[in-house]
Amino acid sequence: MEFIKLIDSYKEDIIKSTQDIVAIKSIEEEGKPNMPFGEGPYKALHFALDLAQEMGFETKNLDNYAAHADLGEGDEIVGVLVHLDVVPEGDGWTYPPYGGEIHDEKIYGRGTVDDKGPAIACMYAMKALKESKVPLSKKIRIIFGTNEETGWGCMKHYFAHEKAPNMAFTPDAEFPVIHGEKGIIVFDLVKKIDSNSCGEIILTDLKGGNAPNMVPDYCEAVLESNNISIIEEKFNKFVNTTKYPLSIEKSKNQVKIIAKGISAHGSTPEKGENAISYLMSFLGEIFEGECDIWEFVNMYNEKIAFKHHGEGIGCGFEDDVSGKLNFNPGMIRLEENEIKLTINVRYPIKSSAEEVYAGIRDSLKGTGIRLIEGKEDNKPLYVPKDNFLVKKLMDVYREQTGDRDSEPITIGGGTYARAMENAVAFGPVFPGQKEVAHQKDEFISIEHLMKITKIYAHALYELAK
Numbered sequence: 001m002e003f004i005k006l007i008d009s010y011k012e013d014i015i016k017s018t019q020d021i022v023a024i025k026s027i028e029e030e031g032k033p034n035m036p037f038g039e040g041p042y043k044a045l046h047f048a049l050d051l052a053q054e055m056g057f058e059t060k061n062l063d064n065y066a067a068h069a070d071l072g073e074g075d076e077i078v079g080v081l082v083h084l085d086v087v088p089e090g091d092g093w094t095y096p097p098y099g100g101e102i103h104d105e106k107i108y109g110r111g112t113v114d115d116k117g118p119a120i121a122c123m124y125a126m127k128a129l130k131e132s133k134v135p136l137s138k139k140i141r142i143i144f145g146t147n148e149e150t151g152w153g154c155m156k157h158y159f160a161h162e163k164a165p166n167m168a169f170t171p172d173a174e175f176p177v178i179h180g181e182k183g184i185i186v187f188d189l190v191k192k193i194d195s196n197s198c199g200e201i202i203l204t205d206l207k208g209g210n211a212p213n214m215v216p217d218y219c220e221a222v223l224e225s226n227n228i229s230i231i232e233e234k235f236n237k238f239v240n241t242t243k244y245p246l247s248i249e250k251s252k253n254q255v256k257i258i259a260k261g262i263s264a265h266g267s268t269p270e271k272g273e274n275a276i277s278y279l280m281s282f283l284g285e286i287f288e289g290e291c292d293i294w295e296f297v298n299m300y301n302e303k304i305a306f307k308h309h310g311e312g313i314g315c316g317f318e319d320d321v322s323g324k325l326n327f328n329p330g331m332i333r334l335e336e337n338e339i340k341l342t343i344n345v346r347y348p349i350k351s352s353a354e355e356v357y358a359g360i361r362d363s364l365k366g367t368g369i370r371l372i373e374g375k376e377d378n379k380p381l382y383v384p385k386d387n388f389l390v391k392k393l394m395d396v397y398r399e400q401t402g403d404r405d406s407e408p409i410t411i412g413g414g415t416y417a418r419a420m421e422n423a424v425a426f427g428p429v430f431p432g433q434k435e436v437a438h439q440k441d442e443f444i445s446i447e448h449l450m451k452i453t454k455i456y457a458h459a460l461y462e463l464a465k
């Protein structure tokens with residue numbers, strides 16, 4: 001396959017393009033005229049469109065929500081769905097999160113593996129097919145979205161105006177092939193509070209987490225009391241016993257309690273350490289008696305803290321194709337007169353949002369805590385293993401990697417694959433490889449980037465030949 005060899009000659013360009021697009025901080029911001037998701041996603045989209053034009057592809061921009069670039073002709077279209085937006089960088093990076101710096105043959109930065117690196121890989125895969133002049137009978141179309149991480153406004157707009165490809169893959173999860181994805185819902189648990197004092201202590205602030213789909217690595221509470229030495233005493237005792245990663249900062253009659261956890265993707269809460277859970281655990285020690293705050297804290301500690309599958313709160317569902325439900329309390333806020341906890345749930349393929357909501361409501365009976373359903377229900381995806389697309393992609397994966405044992409898998413992550421019929425996620429993370437998406441020090445190794453470019457070129461060829 002001539003086009004595989006060509007890819008090696010693109011190495012410097014592939015690295016440079018990845019660094020350049022990572023340098024664009026494309027987190028969703030408030031929309032502006034012509035920039036539905038703010039300036040960052042807009043700039044990232046235009047970077048990709050310029051590159052596609054340089055490569056000689058026909059492009060079409062759908063009002064800066066999304067865009068596509070085409071290679072070849074044909075009535076049938078093979079699609080590749082990529083996203084150019086990123087989640088916030090969070091704290092604790094060793095290298096600048098938008099620096100695209102190379103250390104030890106790895107490119108570091110937010111989006112390197114999720115999903116800018118793979119997007120660049122797919123573009124160069126198409127370039128290789130184009131320049132090798134290998135005959136294709138179908139059109140290949142790469143679709144660029146700019147709002148995958150925070151609402152999918154991009155895909156809604158795109159598919160409202162363009163017909164869907166006949167089949168597609170998205171390089172935004174894992175290898176080998178993801179033939180099933182759990183359903184996803186985001187919702188709030190809200191407790192009205194008449195007063196934010198509880199006994200001698202006033203809770204003046206409480207906040208943790210940046211996004212529902214991430215395990216929060218930070219949470220803080222500010223407490224006020226005339227006798228802060230009691231809080232301090234209890235704090236020292238608590239930390240000594242539990243060894244939880246908590247710290248305390250004192251000022252006159254206030255203390256700030258800080259919990260530091262380990263971030264992870266919201267679809268795998270068990271891989272992280274939830275800072276909210278650490279903090280709530282301590283708050284459970286110091287608030288006593290009948291007050292709204294205590295009731296909420298107590299509910300959290302009883303039903304949610306350190307459990308990852310909804311088993312404590314009436315929704316511990318599981319099935320044989322996709323396993324257990326994933327439950328991620330991603331954000332907490334003390335607002336005007338309520339405490340709000342935002343939760344991201346991935347429910348098993350054979351379960352439903354209604355079932356989850358009913359289970360939780362039942363479990364919350366009598367607590368005064370309300371469940372407020374999210375606007376979206378991202379329904380599960382399931383493509384049988386013997387489907388053409390799944391079979392072809394598995395063949396390519398096996399041939400390119402020599403891994404003959406792996407089988408198609410199901411995940412809790414939600415990818416663009418569910419934005420259309422007949423689509424699956426395919427890579428970029430190999431089995432056993434460290435998961436760095438949505439975490440500090442996200443990186444893609446140059447070797448990995450080159451390998452996936454070859455796999456994607458081969459896959460596109462097999463699907464479109």
Ligand SMILES: [Zn+2]
Pocket residue numbers: 083114115148172
């Ligand atoms: Zn992604």
